[in-house]
Amino acid sequence: MPRNPQPKFESWGRYPKLEADLVPLHWTTDFPLRHSPTTKILPVGAGRSYGDVCLLEHGTLLKTRGMDRLLHFNPETGVLRCEAGATLAEILDFAVPRGFFLPVTPGTKYVTVGGAIANDIHGKNHHIAGTFGCHVPRFELVRSDGAHFECSPTENADWFSATVGGMGLTGLITWAEVRLRPIVSRKIQYKGTKFVGIDEFVALSKAAAHSEYTIAWIDCIATGNNFARGIFMQGDHSQQPEPLKRSKEPWLMLPLDVPEFALNRFSIGLFNTLYYNRQWSKEKNALVDYEPFFYPLDCLLHWNRMYGKSGLLQFQCVLPWEDGQQMGIIKILKTITASGLASFLAVIKVFGDAPSPGMLSFPMPGITLALDFPIRSDISFDLLHRLADIAQEHSGRMYPAKDARMTAGQFQSFYPQWQSFSRYIDPTFDSAFWQRVTAHG
Amino acid sequence: MAKLPSRVLVLGATSAIAAGVMRPLAEQGARIYLVARNPEKLKAVASDLQTRGAGAVFPHVMDLDDTAAHEAMLTEAAAKLETIDLALIAHGILGAQEQAQADYAAAEAILRTNFLSAVSLITWLANYFESTHQGTLAVISSVAGDRGRKSNYVYGSSKAALNTFLDGVRNRIDRSGVHILTIKPGFVSTPMTAHLPQSALFAHPATVGRGILKAIEKRKDVAYVPPMWAIIMFIIRSVPDSIFKKLNL
Numbered sequence: 001m002p003r004n005p006q007p008k009f010e011s012w013g014r015y016p017k018l019e020a021d022l023v024p025l026h027w028t029t030d031f032p033l034r035h036s037p038t039t040k041i042l043p044v045g046a047g048r049s050y051g052d053v054c055l056l057e058h059g060t061l062l063k064t065r066g067m068d069r070l071l072h073f074n075p076e077t078g079v080l081r082c083e084a085g086a087t088l089a090e091i092l093d094f095a096v097p098r099g100f101f102l103p104v105t106p107g108t109k110y111v112t113v114g115g116a117i118a119n120d121i122h123g124k125n126h127h128i129a130g131t132f133g134c135h136v137p138r139f140e141l142v143r144s145d146g147a148h149f150e151c152s153p154t155e156n157a158d159w160f161s162a163t164v165g166g167m168g169l170t171g172l173i174t175w176a177e178v179r180l181r182p183i184v185s186r187k188i189q190y191k192g193t194k195f196v197g198i199d200e201f202v203a204l205s206k207a208a209a210h211s212e213y214t215i216a217w218i219d220c221i222a223t224g225n226n227f228a229r230g231i232f233m234q235g236d237h238s239q240q241p242e243p244l245k246r247s248k249e250p251w252l253m254l255p256l257d258v259p260e261f262a263l264n265r266f267s268i269g270l271f272n273t274l275y276y277n278r279q280w281s282k283e284k285n286a287l288v289d290y291e292p293f294f295y296p297l298d299c300l301l302h303w304n305r306m307y308g309k310s311g312l313l314q315f316q317c318v319l320p321w322e323d324g325q326q327m328g329i330i331k332i333l334k335t336i337t338a339s340g341l342a343s344f345l346a347v348i349k350v351f352g353d354a355p356s357p358g359m360l361s362f363p364m365p366g367i368t369l370a371l372d373f374p375i376r377s378d379i380s381f382d383l384l385h386r387l388a389d390i391a392q393e394h395s396g397r398m399y400p401a402k403d404a405r406m407t408a409g410q411f412q413s414f415y416p417q418w419q420s421f422s423r424y425i426d427p428t429f430d431s432a433f434w435q436r437v438t439a440h441g
Numbered sequence: 442m443a444k445l446p447s448r449v450l451v452l453g454a455t456s457a458i459a460a461g462v463m464r465p466l467a468e469q470g471a472r473i474y475l476v477a478r479n480p481e482k483l484k485a486v487a488s489d490l491q492t493r494g495a496g497a498v499f500p501h502v503m504d505l506d507d508t509a510a511h512e513a514m515l516t517e518a519a520a521k522l523e524t525i526d527l528a529l530i531a532h533g534i535l536g537a538q539e540q541a542q543a544d545y546a547a548a549e550a551i552l553r554t555n556f557l558s559a560v561s562l563i564t565w566l567a568n569y570f571e572s573t574h575q576g577t578l579a580v581i582s583s584v585a586g587d588r589g590r591k592s593n594y595v596y597g598s599s600k601a602a603l604n605t606f607l608d609g610v611r612n613r614i615d616r617s618g619v620h621i622l623t624i625k626p627g628f629v630s631t632p633m634t635a636h637l638p639q640s641a642l643f644a645h646p647a648t649v650g651r652g653i654l655k656a657i658e659k660r661k662d663v664a665y666v667p668p669m670w671a672i673i674m675f676i677i678r679s680v681p682d683s684i685f686k687k688l689n690l
Contacts, residue, residue, distance in 0.1 A: 026457070026632045029481050066457070066632070069489035080492075083485075094493065 009061060012304055013050035014311030015375055015404055018057035018432055026066035028083060028174035032144050033062075040430035041144070043168045045112030046087060049119060050314040050372075051404030052432035053167045059430065062172065064114050070094060071175060078180040079137060084114030084173040089298075091178070093246050100180035101237070101290075103135035109295050114173045119401040120165035120361040122351070124213035124235075124294070127205075130354030131363055133164035139176035144428040153357065162424035165358025167400060169425045169434060186245070187238035188213070188293045192284045194276070196229045198326050198333075202367075204232040205350040212236045213293075219272045220336045220346045220371060221265065228333055229276055230348070235293055247291055253301035260308035263374050268342035307374050313404060315387055316370035318351055318363060319396035328394030329367050332387055336371070339383045346371035359421045362399040370402065381405055400433055411437035445654065446527035446577060447496070450474045450518045452505060452562055453532025455482040457631035458581055460489070461650020462529055467495035474499040474518040477532075505532050506554055508561040515565050524573065527657065528566050530559055530580040534596075535633050541595040548595045555599035560606060567610050570619040577657050579622040580607055584665065586625070587674045590690040604663075611662060623663045624653055627670040 009022055021039070025031060037060040044054040044061045054061075064085035072081040078100055080091065088102055089109040095101060104123045111121070120133045129135070138152045141163055149171075151160035163170045191211075195201050201216055208214050211234040218230035297303045304312065319328040329348070336343065347370050351363045373380050384405045391398055397414035398406050412418055418438070425434075449466055451459050454475035463473060467490040475490075477483040480502045487500045499521045503510055519525055536551035559580065570576040585593055586600030604623055611621035628634060628643045649666045656664035665671040680688070 024630075024632070024635045026635075027482055027485065069485050070492040071485070071488045073492050 009044070009047065009055070010311075011050055011052065011054050012048045013314055013372075013402075013404060014304060014307070014309070015313060016052055016055070016432070017311075018052070018055045020056050020058065021060045022063055023060055024063045024066050025085070025172075028067055028140075028142075030067075031062065031142055031172045031174070032146050036144075036428070041428055042431045043114065043118075043172050045085060045115030045118075046110050048108055048111045048115065049401040050312070051400075051402060052436065053119065053400050053403075054115075055432040056430055057432055064112060064172075067174065073098075075100075078182065079177050080180055081138075081175060081177045082113060083175050084117075084139075085112050087112050088116065089247075091180075095180050096183070096186065097244050097246050099182055099184065099244055101183045103179055103181050104129050104132045105294055107295065108298055110298065113176050113178060114168075117164055117173055117176055118166060118168045120356060120358040120363075121401070122363050124215045124349065126354070126363055127209060127214065127350055127352030128212055128354075130352065131164075131356050131358075131361055133357040133361065134354060135179045136164070136357075137177045137179060139163070140174045141171045142174050143171040144426050159424065161357060161359050162421055163358075165356070165361040166421070166424065167360070167431060167433065169429050169431060171426045171429070183237050183244070184241040185238040186290050187240070187242065187287050188235040188290055189238050190233065190235045190286045190288045190293060192279055192286075193232045193234075194229070194279065194282050195232055196226065198228050198330055201228070201230065201232060201348060202326065202350070208232070208234045209350075214349065216348045217275065218333075218346045218348045218369075219276055220333060220343045221269045221272050222276075223337050227337070228330070231276065231279065235288075238287060250299045250301055252299055254303055254305045257305045257309045258307070260310065260374065263307065263342075265340060265342045268344055271344060272342075307372075310375045313373045313375055313380055313384060314370065314402035315373070315384055316362075316368060316399040316402040317387070317391040317396050318366050318368040318399075319391060319394045320364065320366040322394070326367060328390060328396065329369060331394075332369060332390050335386055335390065336383070339379070341373050341376065341379060341383055343371040343373055359417055360400070360415055362397065362401075364397070366396065370399075400437075403433070406437065408437050408439045445469050445471070446657065447471045448522040448524055448526045450476075450515075450522065450525050450528040450566075452476045452528070452530045453581075454486055454500075455479060456531040456533075456581070457633075457646040458626060458629060458649050458653070459529060459531035460486065461646040461648070462531075462579075462653050463490055464493055464647070464650065465654055466527075467491075467493040470494055470496045472497040472499075472522055474501065474522055476501045476503060476505065476514060476518075478502065478504045505558045505562070508558055511558075511561050512565060515562070515569070519569065525566075525569065525576060527577045527579065528562075528570075529653075530562055530578075532558070533581065533583075533633075535593070536596055538591075538593050538595060551595050552599050552602075555596065556602045556606075559603055563606065563610060567614055567619070567621075571614045571617045574618045577620040577622060577660075578610075579624060579653065579657060581624045581626065581653075582607070584625045584627050584670050584674050588677055588685070592690060620657070620660050622653075622656055622661060624656065625663065625665045625670065625674070627665070627667065627673070 039059045041060045042056040067083035067085035070082045106121045116132045120131045141149045149156045213235040216232040455477040483500045487498045533555045541548040583600040585597035607623045630643045652666035
């Protein structure tokens with residue numbers, strides 16, 4: 001297997017920047033490699049996680065995108081078997097014209113199936129459908145010693161639960177099955193409702209629990225009477241049959257890094273105010289295509305260049321329900337508004353009770369909050385550290401796929417099962433994230 | 442727009458560029474006869490095309506260097522497909538230039554796979570298409586055949602010979618209603634180029650596949666894919682030898 005000494009592989013947050021060798025895999029039989037590298041290895045899909053779960057300094061990254069074949073589809077059950085490097089975009093191109101849709105989708109369709117399993121991703125329907133791993137009946141795991149495991153919730157169940165949410169550390173996922181769900185239209189029946197405050201958000205979430213998709217955008221800059229204002233969005237697949245065409249390819253790309261001074265409290269505050277006022281009335285109903293509903297940013301390729309070349313930091317936590325007011329979430333929002341660091345896209349959602357299938361899966365019942373920050377040296381890092389502390393105080397946890405800064409102590413308190421998980425790690429595998437959160441001292 | 446071909450023979454079916462051509466055809470229900478050397482990889486490709494909606498797939502494992510076995514395979518393909526609308530020749534090796542310039546045996550292996558085996562296939566297919574007065578013969582060549590460069594002139598000359606051979610075949614049978622397409626891809630991200638540092642010039646095989654299908658529909662003679670390579674190669678061909686010989690290309 002030829003080696004490709006390119007340093008420039010970045011995660012979507014473009015922070016941290018770590019050098020590694022890249023070895024592309026094109027066939028499920030390419031692994032184990034014929035010439036074992038002398039370094040540790042880590043499989044990586046589309047590189048759409050934000051921090052360092054898909055990075056390994058001075059290591060060898062196995063790029064799985066070449067393994068993108070669809071292997072079998074059963075229209076009776078909706079189960080699609082495909083190689084792990086296929087993206088959700090490619091699955092949608094295949095599935096939508098046939099009247100099927102993803103069971104769970106994150107906010108971008110440019111992730112691979114392998115990555116979706118390895119991070120046990122979630123979407124706007126978590127309160128009904130659980131995580132992506134809940135809809136994966138089976139996959140194959142190949143270890144560096146050549147052992148092959150077919151894993152399902154009942155067969156090699158321990159390998160299944162270690163690998164779902166296992167951040168690529170347990171071996172290479174070569175193929176997987178995904179149970180698609182039927183649709184009759186591309187359209188989503190959408191309803192947007194303005195709210196102010198976390199109590200109102202919680203009330204709206206409870207009232208909309210029957211809606212398949214719910215999410216809220218929240219303004220992290222506004223203070224005073226406007227504190228925690230936002231738009232609660234809910235949607236269901238339209239039941240009106242209509243022709244199911246495949247999506248067009250996006251053509252809009254952010255070609256260059258935006259200079260970092262362009263993103264400041266003023267410009268982001270203006271964006272937030274405009275966004276909040278994009279609907280005048282308290283409530284708005286519309287029939288919208290699934291692309292802007294699920295993937296508002298996918299139409300702008302390389303949108304991460306918006307944050308300049310130093311990149312962005314993500315923060316996502318989930319806090320369990322609290323009796324009375326959701327003090328933890330309120331405290332986090334107050335800390336952010338007080339910091340002066342602005343976030344474009346803060347979203348908040350209620351997670352449901354469906355148990356996550358992975359040992360290290362992130363979702364649990366409660367409220368999850370996700371936001372991004374430009375990197376402004378120590379201010380950003382200090383803020384993230386304080387937010388992680390609040391999450392810890394309120395018995396919550398943070399999402400590894402969106403993290404670049406949590407400490408070993410924080411991770412180990414969020415995921416006390418990490419030691420039993422570590423027995424399943426392939427001895428030749430490692431990641432920058434894992435090194436960081438298991439470091440001593 | 443002309444109708445896409447529906448009975449397709451692909452030689453070198455595990456090539457990444459071939460996948461870019463075959464997937465849209467499979468989605469339209471094409472019947473596809475697939476020839477490749479590695480049975481496991483061929484099985485994965487066949488499953489992919491079947492899943493995407495191919496009317497039928499006929500995988501055939503063989504080493505295309507074995508020219509003596511070409512006729513039997515081609516005859517079977519024509520019988521299984523009933524008639525061939527499109528034959529795509531996609532197999533080839535890059536070889537190692539340093540080895541090939543040091544050792545004739547290595548150079549010969551490159552010429553055998555990229556030129557001689559293709560000549561054997563084209564000879565049979567050209568006569569087949571000429572007798573049926575229809576069909577497209579599309580052959581994946583390379584921009585490397587446009588001018589010899591020190592970094593890959595053995596590979597490049599195998600493709601240059603192929604281009605000249607195809608020019609002649611086109612001149613002979615275009616008048617019979619047969620379309621001969623010479624495809625010249627630039628850098629494409631495939632297993633063949635995985636060891637090279639990838640730059641912005643590298644195209645995705647799916648993009649290249651769409652470009653090839655467009656060239657088939659438009660009945661082009663020679664197609665650079667992506668099209669910007671026509672400009673790049675025009676410039677490279679225009680440099681006088683007195684200067685070119687001193688460049689590091």
